[in-house]
Amino acid sequence: MKIAILLYPEFTALDAVGPYEVLGRMPGAEVVFAAERRGPVRSDLGSLALTADAALDEVGAAGLLLVPGGPGSARQHGNPAVLEWLRAVDTTSTWTTSVCSGSLLLAAAGLLTGRRATTHWFVDGELAALGALPAAERVVFDGKYATAAGVSAGIDLALHLAGRIHGDAVAQSIQLVTEYDPQPPYRAGSVATAPPAVVAALRANDLIVR
């Protein structure tokens, strides 16, 4: 299965690399990182660039399309080259997926209209305006469209996808190889469980996805 992962300036690195680490280990997976132009694409924090091995016009089809989020994603909502590419590849895909604010970009391309979808908690109010049906869940499937919540949720999404594509044993094997047995030292990963003062400070700082 060909897996295309979109890159654009100021994407969030873990949004792309978390799912890559899982999906890239599926039997027969062929992953390509694609951007408007080939070459390094700098992520949001500034100190890491991932290489796009292909330009968008070199990737005409994919079995699985994945769109990461990040502070730079909103600028892509008005980029015809990216929007048209998303729509074109979507006509060929078995799965069209996103992490974090990547779902807003899929929605901006018109691909989530009337579909249940999730996104980063900080921007969850924006899904409805783009025509999607917001669901405050970590991973949401609606037909072939699968969306994940913020940043690290892409790992969970990818394990769900591996299970649906190759069965539980393959997905479990990938989980064990990546030793995904999470033991965070705090229970602050969601608005429901984080200390209220931490949530309030982030909201006050308008700290979008970074």
Add this chain to the structure above:
Amino acid sequence: MKIAILLYPEFTALDAVGPYEVLGRMPGAEVVFAAERRGPVRSDLGSLALTADAALDEVGAAGLLLVPGGPGSARQHGNPAVLEWLRAVDTTSTWTTSVCSGSLLLAAAGLLTGRRATTHWFVDGELAALGALPAAERVVFDGKYATAAGVSAGIDLALHLAGRIHGDAVAQSIQLVTEYDPQPPYRAGSVATAPPAVVAALRANDLIVR
């Protein structure tokens, strides 16, 4: 704080990017990805390269040193340029850290002699031969040396480090921004919880860290 992350051919991408996503969000963090030569460094699965913005000899000191693992790490055990760089930067660091088989590389450089350390479950038998004291835990601190188990464990390590360096509220804030509220669809992330048939198949295939 300056944070240096080592890259080498066939490192595992999530080993580096998981911690980067957390540590890079600490106040005042300055991350540099460093390799023997500047430029793209290809990770183990072949379809992703991260850019090293600095050559090793351009990074003489770091407050935090992080060594990712991966199938390519063993080849670095005999690379004097890398071993000497690790030893030199370690003399300047407040924290010397690793993910996955990165701890074996730290041990090969002589930095974990007599210290408790962890690594990927598949290679945990190799720590003792390199002079470390193996501990089958997800994150292990021994003085300024902090090691994580396989691949995804680097995210947990980084949250521990953020808490020790900047306090709980900052670490919790980063956990919430990265929405690290793990909900894996299986309980297969450790040898203790994965289906025995899955563990046995991986062992039989000699499927080291990939």
